[in-house]
Amino acid sequence: MNRPLALITGGTSGIGLAAARRLQADYQLALIYGHDRQRAEQISQDVAPCFQADLAHPEQIAACFRLVQEHYQQPVQVLINAAGVAGPARFLLQRRDLGPLQEMMKVNYLGSLALIQRVLPEMVQHGVGVIVNIASASSLGANPGFIGYSESKAALRCLTRNLAAELAGSGVSVHCLSPARVATPMTTRWLEGATQVNHPLGRALEADEVAQAIEHLVRAGPLLNGLDLVLDGGQSLTHSSEILRERAESDDERLSSEVSARPK
Amino acid sequence: MTNEPLPLALISGGTSGIGLATARRLHGRYRLALLYGQNAERAAQAAAELEGARTYGLDLTRAEQVDTSYAQIEADFGVSPQVLVNSAGSRGRNRYMLQGLDLEDCARLMDLHFFGSLRLVQKVLPSMYARRRGSILNLSSVSAQGGYKGVVGYAESKAAVECFTRNLAMEVGHRGIAVNCVCPGLVASPMTQEFQADYPAASVNAPLGRWIEAEEVASVIDFLVHAGPAINGQIVTVDGASSLAKIQLKLSM
Numbered sequence: 001m002n003r004p005l006a007l008i009t010g011g012t013s014g015i016g017l018a019a020a021r022r023l024q025a026d027y028q029l030a031l032i033y034g035h036d037r038q039r040a041e042q043i044s045q046d047v048a049p050c051f052q053a054d055l056a057h058p059e060q061i062a063a064c065f066r067l068v069q070e071h072y073q074q075p076v077q078v079l080i081n082a083a084g085v086a087g088p089a090r091f092l093l094q095r096r097d098l099g100p101l102q103e104m105m106k107v108n109y110l111g112s113l114a115l116i117q118r119v120l121p122e123m124v125q126h127g128v129g130v131i132v133n134i135a136s137a138s139s140l141g142a143n144p145g146f147i148g149y150s151e152s153k154a155a156l157r158c159l160t161r162n163l164a165a166e167l168a169g170s171g172v173s174v175h176c177l178s179p180a181r182v183a184t185p186m187t188t189r190w191l192e193g194a195t196q197v198n199h200p201l202g203r204a205l206e207a208d209e210v211a212q213a214i215e216h217l218v219r220a221g222p223l224l225n226g227l228d229l230v231l232d233g234g235q236s237l238t239h240s241s242e243i244l245r246e247r248a249e250s251d252d253e254r255l256s257s258e259v260s261a262r263p264k
Numbered sequence: 265m266t267n268e269p270l271p272l273a274l275i276s277g278g279t280s281g282i283g284l285a286t287a288r289r290l291h292g293r294y295r296l297a298l299l300y301g302q303n304a305e306r307a308a309q310a311a312a313e314l315e316g317a318r319t320y321g322l323d324l325t326r327a328e329q330v331d332t333s334y335a336q337i338e339a340d341f342g343v344s345p346q347v348l349v350n351s352a353g354s355r356g357r358n359r360y361m362l363q364g365l366d367l368e369d370c371a372r373l374m375d376l377h378f379f380g381s382l383r384l385v386q387k388v389l390p391s392m393y394a395r396r397r398g399s400i401l402n403l404s405s406v407s408a409q410g411g412y413k414g415v416v417g418y419a420e421s422k423a424a425v426e427c428f429t430r431n432l433a434m435e436v437g438h439r440g441i442a443v444n445c446v447c448p449g450l451v452a453s454p455m456t457q458e459f460q461a462d463y464p465a466a467s468v469n470a471p472l473g474r475w476i477e478a479e480e481v482a483s484v485i486d487f488l489v490h491a492g493p494a495i496n497g498q499i500v501t502v503d504g505a506s507s508l509a510k511i512q513l514k515l516s517m
Binding site for chain 1: 327360361362365367370371374378379382383385386389390393394407408409410411412413414415416419420421422423424425426427428430431432433434435436438439497
């Protein structure tokens with residue numbers, strides 16, 4: 001009897017890689033990565049086979065999925081959508097080009113949706129499967145500077161809640177995790193120098209703390225469905241008006257001069 | 265009485281459904297710039313009915329068309345809008361996910377509802393920011409709250425709009441700009457006309473038990489647009505409590 005197959009996007013880095021390490025013993029793993037071939041080669045040796053796909057392109061997702069099917073010859077039983085793109089925080093007034101925002105929406109929401117579409121028919125046919133989507137706590141509240149990224153994650157959470165309703169009774173579960181800031185290669189690139197990290201927790205989450213929750217949901221089976229879990233140390237329940245006021249004053253000065261200097 | 269010209273309200277989807285009902289309510293207190301997508305006949309009717317209103321046909325998923333129309337609006341009225349209502353919408357083609365999902369349609373709905381609203385906000389925001397005054401109203405849907413079947417694609421685009429509402433309120437609230445969102449249940453409008461017959465009337469928006477009229481939603485929009493910046497970043501549900509009941513209507517396929 002083959003071990004069941006788990007497909008993990010973003011599986012060579014951050015949360016995806018931490019999840020892979022936790023599932024390694026009991027699952028066959030197919031890890032999908034975007035760009036870092038060198039790291040993928042290393043992970044292929046250490047953990048599990050890696051497959052390349054830019055999730056912003058549906059045709060690459062389709063081709064990659066065919067490769068996975070040929071390689072394993074068995075249905076995907078677990079899908080973890082951990083791949084994500086973000087970018088430096090910017091106020092909407094500072095944005096000219098919507099390109100980066102559209103890229104986030106394509107990868108984070110539409111890319112996850114495309115993979116779900118691929119794996120779902122066989123999961124439902126066999127009456128077994130778990131899908132875990134990694135969203136972000138930034139989609140819960142009101143976050144200056146995160147327009148674009150947090151909407152892509154809000155879409156993913158909404159998809160999870162409605163899809164769970166469709167899947168109820170099928171034996172297939174779909175869940176969503178919304179972590180606050182996690183220390184990963186993605187976030188260290190664009191959050192460098194940030195002072196307020198996950199108030200009141202006071203530190204970034206470790207990728208393995210999120211992976212622990214993923215593992216729990218994967219092993220829980222169909223009893224749990226449509227969970228929309230927030231992993232933020234209580235941040236979304238607290239008020240940060242002091243921080244916000246200080247920020248608003250300094251930002252406002254800069255934005256005002258930018259707006260008045262803009263050519264009509 | 266002063267001779268100040270009336271302020272300008274920009275309403276996307278303003279020639280149909282909730283947008284048109286909103287235009288009717290604001291008419292007389294605002295000059296109206298109404299955006300429409302395809303139906304020029306309906307736009308002509310709206311322009312004929314609402315004296316002084318101007319209509320502009322464009323595809324909100326095309327940035328260059330938004331640029332052109334907005335430049336024309338500023339040229340026609342000589343001012344920037346004080347009110348923006350993002351009520352343009354499309355139901356899309358998707359039904360149950362397991363019956364086959366059209367990914368391109370999901371992408372299109374996101375482009376229209378979220379990015380389309382965002383493109384218009386980008387146009388009106390600099391002048392609102394400079395004047396320290398303005399009101400932006402977005403349209404969501406109870407399907408964005410989750411637990412509904414047959415709404416994949418449409419619902420996510422509306423969840424993005426709700427998230428956008430909260431984020432934007434946080435970015436511009438200190439300048440007196442209000443950004444709010446109305447989240448209706450099933451509204452009788454041209455968008456829902458094709459499937460109105462699918463629902464037994466008594467179960468629509470249960471426990472309300474009837475279709476919500478566009479005018480009922482417009483009255484809430486009218487209130488939010490004029491409530492001032494104390495009400496900000498709010499998602500106001502107008503659904504006869506149906507989202508509390510989470511009663512599912514079976515769509516005939």
